[in-house]
Amino acid sequence: MSRITIADVAKQAGVSTATVSRVINQTGPVAAQTAARVRETISELNYRPHTAAKTLASHRTNTIGLVFPQISGYYFAPLLRGIASTAGEYGFDLLIYSVQEGAAPRELDHYPIGDQNTDGLVVFTSGLPEQELRRLHQISFPVVLIHCTPPEGLAIPSVTIENKASARRLVDHLIEIHNRRHIAFLAGPQAHEDSYWREKGYREALETHGIAFDPELVGIGGFNEQIAQATVKTWIREGVQIDAIFAGDDDSATGALTALTQAGIYVPEDVALVGFDDIDLARYLNPPLTTVRAPVEQVGREAIQQLMHLIRTGEADLLTLLPTELVIRRSCGCN
């Protein structure tokens, strides 16, 4: 049962392998009649071109790679959906590699994904160490970053969402509509870019409204329910004066809500609460959570589009910022 090759097809159809190749790839002219005969033979023989041979000969893998630090979180599925479907539309296959959680870091000289087996890479947040990123950049290998700024001096295109502006609008809303002045912020993990910009928006909103920034009111949320809950508990115990909480993401908002509720503090009457992300759960919380929605799937689509552009032309937009949208529910005090 040895594999059927292009030579078999050529022989059976009474043409050369070059002609078969031409009809398959629609490269170069072939007489309509010949083409028809070849196509017939192909399906008769149930022939399928061997991907590796094609790649080796053409220097194109027709595959794009996706590197993920870990497969989890509410945004994973929609993001991958955007990426997979767009890649498919361009006729590209998708190779994915997710860094093993807690696994030993890969030896430098053997990442399973890269220029050896893809035409370009989409890298999510800190999926790849700076060194590998530099190497790829140096050999002009197409890479697009998602939710991540390139390291110093590397002009790598990136696509991400508008964090600052919507964080700011959210806090503006708290101040202007609901008259809150003592607004706490639950920060995400250290060095997390999304968290950084959300905090930035928070600070700008305060400043604009002449409210002094109080470092005491910035706590560790860790983009995590338990951590946020503990932090808010501490605030309550210590009697920190707060009339609103901007949680860095909806997970920490969920934890904050639990801490508040357990302490008999009413949301939004005593303390208004807002989050970021609009996870499924947000609308089921009690009260339903006011938050910000990001176009996650579209981030994936856009990343692939930029990557395709980069592969084809060598150029792409250095920064693509996708707009986010306020989702007003009841936890801020509305309704």
Place this chain on the structure above:
Amino acid sequence: MSRITIADVAKQAGVSTATVSRVINQTGPVAAQTAARVRETISELNYRPHTAAKTLASHRTNTIGLVFPQISGYYFAPLLRGIASTAGEYGFDLLIYSVQEGAAPRELDHYPIGDQNTDGLVVFTSGLPEQELRRLHQISFPVVLIHCTPPEGLAIPSVTIENKASARRLVDHLIEIHNRRHIAFLAGPQAHEDSYWREKGYREALETHGIAFDPELVGIGGFNEQIAQATVKTWIREGVQIDAIFAGDDDSATGALTALTQAGIYVPEDVALVGFDDIDLARYLNPPLTTVRAPVEQVGREAIQQLMHLIRTGEADLLTLLPTELVIRRSCGCN
């Protein structure tokens, strides 16, 4: 900037390409000293073997393929995590293909994933049409199915979860502990295997307890919140007598809960409610939902393990059934 090849390494290290290949793949004996020199040269030159060339020469892709009907749902991320991490542990790359939703069906003779570019496939539910499955089976290509029984006559290994037994235990619980006798079932989509077995478990529980099966009490849930809500609304309007609902999945349970609550019917006092899946939301519902938890990530791990076995030995277990676990909360009447 032409690519560094094995020949460059060989030359620089003063050996033949065969020797370099041997140290890279640890195939065949090499003097320790020679090996060291070669390794040094490799990292000096920053050499990376070209995947396609390797594949072409060795007839092994070292890649496994994953076919998905669509990227969504609560189980997607953990399932993929199980698959990706296990594949990685075996040193395999992961190529994924998800059928475009609403896209025209692929031409028969060109699936982007298959024997041309992978060593084996994991297929989720109805990811691949029967015809392609038959073709692959015929050429003895390794395939493992997830959450899906192979078509008639094809002995393809599959791994899935215990639906029937836990559905039955759930309904037993409703009958024995909470004394319910008029238990409705919200079925999933037509021909959905999980739904089929869950209903089977439901029927068995009824039968065991001498409760006649009443077709009136089986409604369309569609594994969907809206559909389930509409169905339950209809039941209420028509005055169907019900003291419990077994929703085929948690999404339909959520819809059922909304319909019940809106009609002023108390859960669990008037009508007990149970679901299946244990989605994140389940514990946040009011009351928290009693349901069944499936080891989703482990399904992925197991599928890859079976596939690896199949690739290596040509054999695998025809059916792997992973146990599920009752998660008792308050919507059934407990506590």
Place this chain on the structure above:
DNA sequence: GTGAAAGCGCTAACAC
């Protein structure tokens, strides 16, 4: 323990 050389299945000049 090591090297020479024949492919693996395809593409892409180039010639006709």
Place this chain on the structure above:
DNA sequence: GTGTTAGCGCTTTCAC
């Protein structure tokens, strides 16, 4: 419009 053929970069006998 079509055929010939030289690689693509690697693995793998087979000698030595």
